Amino acid sequence: MSAERTGVQTRITDVAALAGVSIGTASKALNGTGQLRDSTRQRVKDAAEKLGFVGDARARALSSGRTYTVGMITTDSFGRFTIPVLLGAEDALSAGQMAVLLCDTRDDHVREAHYLRSLAARGVDGVIVTGRSADARLPIDVSMPVVYAFTPSTDEADVSITLDDAAGSALVARHVRSLGRQRIAVVTGPERHRSAVRRADGASSVLGSHLVAPPLFGEWSERWGRQAVDVLARQAPDVDAIVCGSDQIARGVCDRLRESGRSVPGDVAVTGFDDWDVMALASRPPLTTVDLRLEELGRVAGQALLALIDGGMAASASVAPTLVIRESTVGA
Amino acid sequence: MSAERTGVQTRITDVAALAGVSIGTASKALNGTGQLRDSTRQRVKDAAEKLGFVGDARARALSSGRTYTVGMITTDSFGRFTIPVLLGAEDALSAGQMAVLLCDTRDDHVREAHYLRSLAARGVDGVIVTGRSADARLPIDVSMPVVYAFTPSTDEADVSITLDDAAGSALVARHVRSLGRQRIAVVTGPERHRSAVRRADGASSVLGSHLVAPPLFGEWSERWGRQAVDVLARQAPDVDAIVCGSDQIARGVCDRLRESGRSVPGDVAVTGFDDWDVMALASRPPLTTVDLRLEELGRVAGQALLALIDGGMAASASVAPTLVIRESTVGA
Structure with missing residues (x-):
């Protein structure tokens, strides 16, 4: 050392x-x-x-009027979605010599207000705000550059970097159609979640008349995936593909199909969404799914914040996910 | 706002x-x-x-010679084990008015050296080092207070706060014995991992002659759990309880037992380790398991660092996990 x-x-x-x-x-x-x-x-x-x-970073900070420090606020306790966003943002920011001050608000407004005061007192150069939901949140009220990542601001004048859920869902729908599947169902999360609705819309717009039923909204769980297979067994017993709104739902769908004697992908092709390894790879069979590219999303947010801090411009943007093909659609 | x-x-x-x-x-x-x-x-x-x-925190820092900032270094990209440790440490440190600078080394020595220089240049008051493994690591070489959390230092003079794996495993073993199970197997992760060995030892010391076979070492995966059931079907077909080294292994064990026509917990009681919700709760049935109390571990580490920064003493310690009882041992 x-x-x-x-x-x-x-x-x-x-x-x-x-x-x-x-x-x-x-x-x-x-x-x-x-x-x-x-x-x-x-x-x-x-x-x-x-x-x-x-x-000496402190001396440099005093002479430049900058602290080369940014705050990163998450409501998510660094959950599954926030972690890659943080990693990508940290990547972009440390390339700009910025250190990152970590603030976890745990969905508590009082805690968030405390952190914002603390960040202001420390003279940070800017703030990235992130969270676990793709639903918009009220903006924070600080007099420094702010970028929202994954969770957008309700104020359209703010810079928000988001995920293009509909584009991701359209990708898997086109993939399933390209395999010649004709009778396709969509099973996703709760209708109150923007991401569930956009994923359903993205798939539906591609599938058109090949959709066997209106999208089934439920919850983000394996259990709902298993239940949805039972619902479809009554509504559309000849379904030959199920496009799911998350890897957890898709894993439950695969389990129940297998347990009811139908093969995946032989009888029914199944797709997930998230590319969450512990679900997508542990599923039997492993899942064709959508990589959210959250680390790229965080990187774009970090670069946008650096541009604002340097007095430049930055615009809201959405990051396009990519398709990951595995055995749940194309066999072993 | x-x-x-x-x-x-x-x-x-x-x-x-x-x-x-x-x-x-x-x-x-x-x-x-x-x-x-x-x-x-x-x-x-x-x-x-x-x-x-x-x-003004900067003015306060200059007058006190302290920056009220600590670095937190992880090798784990904020994975599943590190996140709760970070949350607990952040809790303790922000109660001490300290802000946390986030440094993710991604298991890269060059990156770690860069971060250590950057933290020294910023004059942080101390550093917490954490990672994804319970195996000891070489100490970092800095001239400020350091506390190791979850991943201990190889230098016994350093302050390391660790998890008591053996105690957690003894807890589940005693629970399974208290249910009257007589023919018990232990299935865990790779033998090169300290946590796999300690979990096997902790269970074995309680089970004694009720152990049907030497502990089975494999990998930390559902697949290994499924394979281990097949191994036990030959080695010890009359096994009535399986103590697993992780929730993933236990979930695989439950799946294969069900698929081979044995009921859990009727025929075989199964226990996990970690209390990782996406595994422990999604398992069929939900798992009796061990809560690692990593947030508490992080809190203890944060308090130890505050004590060192204030010129006081701190000692290495281990945090005892707790038992969480669910349907995989006691039925619905």
């Missing part, structure tokens, strides 16, 4: 010595100030990088 | 006015300096709290 120790202890005098310049010149080169030749500035930067010199 | 806005904009002049004191007196009262009556100090603090005044 001696390399790290060297990094921690490196002083600007070491950088100046290695670059063969005075301490004043080294300081100007690293701070981007003063009149220096480009070659000199580069030599100092190379020396700093070689020695792992990072300067 | 106007309450938050008020909080953000509150100045010390507002606090002084509400408390009916001079700005200098308000400042001394809040910083704990100067000669003031206790009642005056309390009046200022009450006013500050009422107005949501938090002061």
